[in-house]
Structures are given as C-alpha cells and as structure tokens.
Amino acid sequence: MAEETQLEVYDRYFTEQQLRDLITFFKTPTGEHYVQVARTIAAETRKNLQTSTERYLMETNERNRANRTRNDFRGLGFALKSYFADHNSYPKARSAEELAAMLVPKYAATVPKQDAWDHLIQYYVSDDGQHYRIVSAGTDGKFAPESELTKSDDIVYYDGRFVHGGDPNYPE
Numbered sequence: 001m002a003e004e005t006q007l008e009v010y011d012r013y014f015t016e017q018q019l020r021d022l023i024t025f026f027k028t029p030t031g032e033h034y035v036q037v038a039r040t041i042a043a044e045t046r047k048n049l050q051t052s053t054e055r056y057l058m059e060t061n062e063r064n065r066a067n068r069t070r071n072d073f074r075g076l077g078f079a080l081k082s083y084f085a086d087h088n089s090y091p092k093a094r095s096a097e098e099l100a101a102m103l104v105p106k107y108a109a110t111v112p113k114q115d116a117w118d119h120l121i122q123y124y125v126s127d128d129g130q131h132y133r134i135v136s137a138g139t140d141g142k143f144a145p146e147s148e149l150t151k152s153d154d155i156v157y158y159d160g161r162f163v164h165g166g167d168p169n170y171p172e
Contacts, residue, residue, distance in 0.1 A: 062139060065116035066155065069136045070167055072112040073157040079108035080132055081160065089129025099123050115155070117141060133158045138165065 010019060025031040083103060084090055093099035100111035115121050115136035122135040122143065137143045138153030149156065155165030 065139070066165070067167065068116040069155055070157075070162065070165075072115070073134050073136070073155065073162075076103075076108065076111060076134060077157060077160045079103050079111070082107045090125045090132040092125055092129055093123060096121055096123055131159050136165070 014022070026035060080090055080103075091099055091102040093102055096111060096113040100113065103111050112121060115138075117136075117139060119137045119141045122133075124133045124135070125131070134157040135143060136155040138155055140153055142152075144152030144154050149164050153165065156163050
C-alpha cells in the first residue's frame with residue numbers, strides 16, 4: 001500500500017523519463033550517499049530553521065519592547081512640555097512616582113514608571129529646571145554610566161529627543 005501511494009505522488013511530479021533518470025542517479029555512488037544522508041540533512045535543516053525562527057521572534061519581541069518604551073517616553077515628553085509651558089520649568093521630581101503626582105491628571109493620564117522590560121525608569125531634571133532626561137536601562141536592566149553609554153542598550157530621552165537608543169527607522 002505504501003508503494004502505491006508513493007507511486008501516485010511521484011507520478012504527479014515526474015515524467016516517466018525523469019523517474020528513469022532518478023533511478024539511474026540513485027544507483028550511482030553519489031545517489032547512494034544522498035540516500036544515506038538525506039534524513040540527516042532534512043533534520044539539520046529543520047533545526048536550523050527552528051533556531052532562526054526563534055531568534056527572529058526574540059529579536060522582534062525586543063524591538064517591540066524598545067518601540068513601546070520610546071513611545072512612552074515621547075508621550076511623557078509631551079506632558080513635560082505642557083508642564084513647562086505652565087510653570088517655565090520642568091517638574092523637580094526625584095522619581096517617576098513623584099513625577100506622576102505632579103503630572104497626572106492635568107498633563108497626562110498616566111506616567112510610566114517602568115519600561116517595557118519591567119525595569120524602573122529614571123527621571124532627572126537639571127538644578128535650574130530647564131532640562132530633563134528620561135532613561136530606560138534597556139534589555140539588560142543596568143543603567144550605563146555616561147562614559148559607557150554608546151556601548152549600552154539604554155534608551156535616553158533628553159529635552160524632547162532621543163540622544164541614545166532612538167528608533168533607527170524614525171530618527172528624531
């Protein structure tokens with residue numbers, strides 16, 4: 001029965017002459033070697049495809065988290081700009097919690113306290129209240145010192161624009 005079903009499949013895709021050519025090929029040393037390694041090649045190909053797919057999905061997930069964090073920062077930037085227009089300085093908050101208390105509900109419906117990786121974000125304001133910076137530690141959850149920022153995955157939003165970790169597809 002298996003032979004009959006296979007014959008139907010081969011008949012659908014090969015002419016009689018092509019089938020003769022295949023038989024001739026499989027009787028050669030190269031054809032015999034192919035038969036010996038075909039399953040291994042197929043298994044390795046499936047494994048490589050699975051690995052590539054998993055890596056692509058992981059990278060896509062990380063890009064989505066970075067995009068969500070950047071969008072949160074942009075929204076917070078708009079709220080800070082509105083606050084600045086009313087007070088001629090940015091909120092002198094020392095944490096995202098304090099910042100939320102100063103911006104919600106008048107300037108923003110919510111203030112993100114964590115990035116898309118569930119790490120706390122940092123908010124800094126200059127002593128004169130004229131500049132602000134919002135920072136996400138990125139995928140690794142570790143804030144990089146200023147001197148090593150270019151080597152980090154931190155996302156830094158300074159005075160309404162990204163100075164590190166901005167979206168390469170949509171530059172500010």
